[in-house]
Amino acid sequence: MLKIAHRGAKGYEPENTLKAFQKALDLKADGIELDVHLSLDGHLIVMHDETIDKMTNGKGFVNTLSLSELKSFLIADQYEIPTLNEVFNLIDKKCLINIELKNADTAAKVVALIHQYISEKSWNYEHFIVSSFDWNALLEVHHLDSKILIGVLTETALDTALTFAESIKACAIHPDYQLLNQENTRQIQEKGFWVLPWTVNEAKDIQKIKSYHVDGIISDFPDKI
Numbered sequence: 001m002l003k004i005a006h007r008g009a010k011g012y013e014p015e016n017t018l019k020a021f022q023k024a025l026d027l028k029a030d031g032i033e034l035d036v037h038l039s040l041d042g043h044l045i046v047m048h049d050e051t052i053d054k055m056t057n058g059k060g061f062v063n064t065l066s067l068s069e070l071k072s073f074l075i076a077d078q079y080e081i082p083t084l085n086e087v088f089n090l091i092d093k094k095c096l097i098n099i100e101l102k103n104a105d106t107a108a109k110v111v112a113l114i115h116q117y118i119s120e121k122s123w124n125y126e127h128f129i130v131s132s133f134d135w136n137a138l139l140e141v142h143h144l145d146s147k148i149l150i151g152v153l154t155e156t157a158l159d160t161a162l163t164f165a166e167s168i169k170a171c172a173i174h175p176d177y178q179l180l181n182q183e184n185t186r187q188i189q190e191k192g193f194w195v196l197p198w199t200v201n202e203a204k205d206i207q208k209i210k211s212y213h214v215d216g217i218i219s220d221f222p223d224k225i
Ligand code: G3P
Pocket: 006, 033, 035, 048, 100, 131, 153, 174, 198, 199, 218
């Protein structure tokens, strides 16, 4: 069962920073999860919200700021906002990278970056899984390269997610963990999909979800899994 560090090890370090991703490696996580947006000048920026207001000493929408403007603001007075390729370089094939596309406009750039790391740096498809609540973004990824592993995110509709996952030959369903029970977990797995629920942090919830024999858990505290 995969232990996947949500936004890096968010329980221990500021989310979606290189510090948080390094912490995930230190905790021997099997994977990291992160969120991407596009900057004004087309760079893939690792940030959860569409604005930088909550996480940095700056303000504004990620897609209205250039990379150099974004880099001028700090997270927790210390850390730069990372780009996706900076995170790839830090992880350096040491664990799985779950890239959550926050918008469909990131899809083509993420596919291109994956291709670059596969062709130039000897990474392989198993190093990445692309997920999104925006299923059009996943459709675009699938059309650009059907070999890229896809996880279908859902917080409400397990059945619809499953039907969509079948249509694009996704490899996983990423449900809100509260949607799961023993029976539907088994049914999803019998259809050939991994079940990778999020965001499971409390010991009692981790215990319950593990008892369903899911394929992995996305948690702010990967070491608790
Ligand atoms: O990928 C699982 C989880 O990260 C989705 O929710 O809001 O934390 O991006 P959120």
